[in-house]
Amino acid sequence: MSVVSASPIGDLIELKWSDGSLSKFHNIWLRDNCHCSKCYYGLTKQRLLNSATIDPNIKPQKTELTNNSVLITWDQDDHVSSYDFYWLRLHSYQPRLVPVAEKLQDSDSLLKRELWQVKDIKDNLPSVDYNEVMAATDDNEEAIKDWSLKIWKHGFCFVNNVPVTPEDTEKLCEKLNYIRPTHYGGFWDFTSDLAKADTAYTNFDISSHTDGTYWSNTPGLQLFHLLYHDGEGGTTSLVDAFKCAEILKKNHPESYEIFTRIKIPAHSAGEEKVCIQPDEARPIFKLDDQGELLQGLGQHHFFSR
Numbered sequence: 001m002s003v004v005s006a007s008p009i010g011d012l013i014e015l016k017w018s019d020g021s022l023s024k025f026h027n028i029w030l031r032d033n034c035h036c037s038k039c040y041y042g043l044t045k046q047r048l049l050n051s052a053t054i055d056p057n058i059k060p061q062k063t064e065l066t067n068n069s070v071l072i073t074w075d076q077d078d079h080v081s082s083y084d085f086y087w088l089r090l091h092s093y094q095p096r097l098v099p100v101a102e103k104l105q106d107s108d109s110l111l112k113r114e115l116w117q118v119k120d121i122k123d124n125l126p127s128v129d130y131n132e133v134m135a136a137t138d139d140n141e142e143a144i145k146d147w148s149l150k151i152w153k154h155g156f157c158f159v160n161n162v163p164v165t166p167e168d169t170e171k172l173c174e175k176l177n178y179i180r181p182t183h184y185g186g187f188w189d190f191t192s193d194l195a196k197a198d199t200a201y202t203n204f205d206i207s208s209h210t211d212g213t214y215w216s217n218t219p220g221l222q223l224f225h226l227l228y229h230d231g232e233g234g235t236t237s238l239v240d241a242f243k244c245a246e247i248l249k250k251n252h253p254e255s256y257e258i259f260t261r262i263k264i265p266a267h268s269a270g271e272e273k274v275c276i277q278p279d280e281a282r283p284i285f286k287l288d289d290q291g292e293l294l295q296g297l298g299q300h301h302f303f304s305r
């Protein structure tokens with residue numbers, strides 16, 4: 001789609017598109033979004049221009065059209081800005097010409113979550129191979145992409161053939177991302193010695209829960225590796241909390257709604273010198289502004305009395 005005319009009207013510029021549609025851009029908005037090398041550092045895609053230095057009454061001195069862009073010479077400092085047709089179409093806000101959904105269409109289908117119950121997944125558990133993941137390079141990230149997508153879609157992924165040492169496990173974590181340090185340390189290993197006054201440090205059976213509900217930034221991803229096992233039990237069980245939420249919403253909408261609304265305080269104070277709580281209490285189901293579930297916070301530290 002190309003621009004056939006660019007007409008200044010007061011504090012706006014009206015663009016006419018080849019399909020007859022019109023979009024209006026404010027002068028100050030266009031000047032603020034100039035991507036020339038003085039206003040924008042292309043290498044980091046970060047701005048260099050201080051918005052507060054733009055005269056709010058800035059006007060175009062001249063507008064020109066090239067094959068694929070609109071050139072504007074401003075009445076301030078004779079500054080020349082160039083706006084690509086495609087970029088203008090994509091960012092048109094008055095009116096919006098490209099629906100947000102259209103911009104995100106590809107990522108939507110790629111990132112579609114596959115909620116599961118055991119019967120859906122037990123014969124085909126998402127997994128990747130340690131050696132393939134570790135062999136990934138900046139030029140060939142396919143194995144990392146595969147691993148990340150499986151985690152995103154299913155909420156978990158097994159990694160097979162990891163050498164049974166803390167060092168190799170740590171390297172595996174770092175292959176995916178940096179490790180976020182907490183009061184437990186960055187990467188840490190532990191055993192059932194009650195070191196942190198937490199039931200996770202015992203050999204008790206802990207029912208389904210999510211971890212770290214007492215942090216403002218609750219963990220989005222954790223990696224566990226059983227390094228040594230002597231005795232019975234110790235089975236890991238996994239639950240798709242998003243699937244639970246979906247079923248609850250369908251069968252008991254009122255209960256679901258309560259879980260999205262009522263804020264539950266949480267804290268961790270098991271150890272001496274540790275007292276952690278989130279900056280604000282949050283409901284069990286955290287939603288985005290479209291009402292879609294973002295995160296479930298189910299606590300094993302939570303008891304009603």
Ligand SMILES: [Zn+2]
Pocket residue numbers: 034035036037038039040079080081
């Ligand atoms: Zn500029």
